[in-house]
């Protein structure tokens with residue numbers, strides 16, 4: 421119930437204005453690398469130095485004009501150039517609504533085409549994040565068009581909470597596309613999505629097995645120890661080397677587990693968002709683990725500032 425309330429609140433412009441005004445002090449700095457590319461580069465370099473790969477994204481979802489999408493494309497071009505210049509082991513992720521998908525499909529196609537071409541020039545890779553289910557068809561179609569044009573420097577995301585995902589996964593496997601498997605972060609109706617955690621988890625495990633068996637360098641994106649254990653067991657039983665797939669986790673979540681898996685030889689990629697529009701992303705992270713609301717309240721009470729978060733102690737700060 422609390423999860424649904426938080427996800428609904430994530431769509432409230434009024435709440436957004438209030439939360440945004442208090443900046444990162446509310447605790448967003450735990451999940452967001454900062455508001456500028458310079459802030460993000462510091463975090464990305466530090467992750468690389470500790471043996472972790474990363475995937476960075478400029479926060480922002482709904483944009484309303486071609487000019488706004490132009491600014492987003494320019495920002496990602498700069499990000500890709502900066503990653504190359506700094507020789508970081510980092511690729512990028514983006515949302516097609518950030519490139520105009522919700523108001524001009526053709527514009528989004530042109531924008532993503534430009535960015536994937538730029539990433540290819542830089543020897544890099546672009547992951548198309550998956551958004552609400554009303555965008556699933558178009559996101560996969562746009563990806564497939566790029567693929568058929570010969571672009572191989574892009575990948576997609578499949579959400580295990582969607583009832584349609586087994587079919588979508590087969591379609592992506594048939595292409596040879598790189599897939600990131602997630603549970604799914606949005607509020608979706610019963611008609612399109614499983615509502616019970618047990619169903620979402622069972623679907624995740626089925627999809628993971630299929631992906632590991634037949635997919636191209638799968639990304640298993642989860643913090644759930646049960647999903648991670650099932651993946652490791654399946655890979656070991658089927659002779660799939662640790663380097664044949666990667667685990668992905670979000671910045672600021674289960675840093676202990678990220679380091680432990682990396683020390684055991686698993687490639688780990690950390691998803692590192694940055695940018696001024698951090699509110700919806702932050703709210704989704706709270707929705708996934710409502711106990712994190714306690715962490716926000718604690719920050720409000722202690723008023724120690726956004727950098728008061730102790731590194732490497734996310735479990736301790738999160739009321740269990």
Ligand code: FDA
Pocket residue numbers: 548549550551577579602603604605606641642643644645668669670673674690691705706708709712738
């Ligand atoms: P689950 O939510 O069941 O949590 C399992 C355990 O993980 C919890 O018990 C807790 O220990 C820990 N945990 C999970 N979330 C936490 C949090 N916020 N704070 C503290 N602990 C937490 N979604 C989407 O719809 N489209 C996308 O493109 C992506 N992309 C993406 C990339 C990457 C790299 C990751 C890791 C996740 C996504 N997601 C996503 C989000 C995803 O759909 C999902 O909402 C979250 O990963 C949470 O689900 P878990 O698999 O972690 O399991």
